[in-house]
Amino acid sequence: MLDISNRAKKYKGSPIRRISSMLEKAGNNKKIISFGGGAPSLAPPQEIIKYVEKKLEKEPQKSVAYTSTPGPTHTRKLISEDLKKEEKIDIPTDNITLTVGGTEALYSTFQTIINPGDEIITTDPCYLGYTEPIKLARGKQVRIPTYWHENFQIKEERLKEAITKKTKAMILISPDNPTGATQETKNLKAIVEICEDKKIWLITDDIYKNIVFEEKFTNSRKFGGYENTISLSSFSKSASIPGVRIGYAYGPKQVINKISELKQATSLTAPKLATLFVDKFLENKGKIKKKYLSKIVVPTYKRRRNHMKKMLKKYTDLEFAVPKGAFYYFINIGKEDEKFSNKLLEKNVVVIPGKYFGNNGKKHIRLTFVSEPKNRIEEGIKVIGEELKK
């Protein structure tokens, strides 16, 4: 084969995607208990499915036509209204662009703000989907440790220490993947103030904002930063529609315009069909969204979280932080994590080795409670307990 680019030689696939691909090939092997990937196991709201069906029936052509690159004004207006209503922030429609899930939002944000050598601060452990797009924008990921015994809080001093002249941005994700942690108000406020003071971009990854078990999500703009904050989210988790691939980014208009220009080269236009799901989900002041989240998503995942906690207490001696949002436990198991995960895999239980999320994730495993019902959670944790005792 002819030579590929040096850039491509350094591409690195995500080990989680590898596991997903493996599971897909395994097909409907019911024996496998997955605490692995973060795929919602709930059906999406019936109303939005029905709506899209009807739209396809009544306006087939319009439903699958091109739209503008940032997406239909109507859809972005609904998002603007939702942000106003739910998070008390004022984001004009033109400051919002739709994206192919949260992933395109992240990728295009990094491409749009990072120069070669710029440093981007993340936590350690952190979502492994940041590493590759930061590298592709030729930035350098700088990690600040968080610990389970501190509830994975971002400590002000550690953040300040990590900032150098080359720091271009910091990523805040709360609720967090892989830890399920939410940042306390005083930390959020400190982060916003430090970013404003040091003139660095604050990228808030609000993918899990609707999945919170104790307190309501706080948009960091409550404490300022309208001019240096870029936020992103998606409907994959909140509406349980990850295969529709629809998300959004918002921030200062100039940067959103730039993201939209890049988007012309990466995906051309917003996916019109996908925007219909959003339209229904958010219409009538988010009536369907509110009902779906409060009656189905949050209670279901909360029950599973609680059940997993109970099972972890029952079958293991582990100590751990209980997640306040998202759908992950990140647990120190006190032994090498990848080998341990491979052993579990032999017993048909999938967990993700903590080291995939950073050096500070070594000897941890990530367990999601999004995919399996209660009885299978017990079954899987029991296997983990047995394996730990070996």
Place this chain on the structure above:
Amino acid sequence: MLDISNRAKKYKGSPIRRISSMLEKAGNNKKIISFGGGAPSLAPPQEIIKYVEKKLEKEPQKSVAYTSTPGPTHTRKLISEDLKKEEKIDIPTDNITLTVGGTEALYSTFQTIINPGDEIITTDPCYLGYTEPIKLARGKQVRIPTYWHENFQIKEERLKEAITKKTKAMILISPDNPTGATQETKNLKAIVEICEDKKIWLITDDIYKNIVFEEKFTNSRKFGGYENTISLSSFSKSASIPGVRIGYAYGPKQVINKISELKQATSLTAPKLATLFVDKFLENKGKIKKKYLSKIVVPTYKRRRNHMKKMLKKYTDLEFAVPKGAFYYFINIGKEDEKFSNKLLEKNVVVIPGKYFGNNGKKHIRLTFVSEPKNRIEEGIKVIGEELKK
């Protein structure tokens, strides 16, 4: 606002997207006759719409679930079979990845093969969607002129002259945008041989392969190049579903794997919902596709092409090449094209200035016959005729 990346400062939005966005804002202004954007004006095949409706109804969760990054094996297998049946080429399923339309396929191909300074050969005029992603991969676009009075054929000598030590790839698009030209067999053969001989990648953009009026599309692999050809296509034009955003790339397995790794960072996974459209379109040996193309798409566009030709003869003295595929006329009007296009816009007729497609496109305009029915084609060409006489 804080500083953005130098890369982003150089982003350049497509002028065509700007026109689309303007038209979207103008809403349903029926007065505007658009010979501008390449949006199909046909309804997609009823069968695939019904199929997706039914899938959403019967398997809502599964229809919008995550899938693997390259996409469901089933869908890729159908594409492999379609390539075998229609184009007589053998492409294993694992050599295919689904993409967000043709655009993501192009972007990720360029990122995956281009090193800074590498030269990529295109024609002049050429599709303006190549320029930005080549630049984003830090490549250099090198253009070889084609002319209407040569039916926009790529001349072997000009291609050979353009090749230097830095040439990394050549892009072949036949049928072509903006000219509607198809390359003659002897030219295709010469291109394949030159690329193999000079060890450069051949990227075939087969977006319009199903929209041909005289002869069947010829896959360049008929003449070799399995090891150095990367091809892409999409269902936007063939199934009239541009807002679904589904396309694919195929080529040597190693390069497709690399594209797929990049895809994890740009769009995470194939859009499951979108793959359902493809499944139905291609099932049963492409029965629906075949019927839709032969009974609706090709005859409709052919009638409009012929009608536009007739109207151009009736209302103007212009000489031009008649397109053999795709849905564009690219016509030398003998005067400055952007001003002329702006004047037409005042009269509610949209055409695209030829210079957007390259220096050799100056004094040309691109007219698409995809969007308007026959009576409106006459109306619009009449306005063009009047304006030309001024």
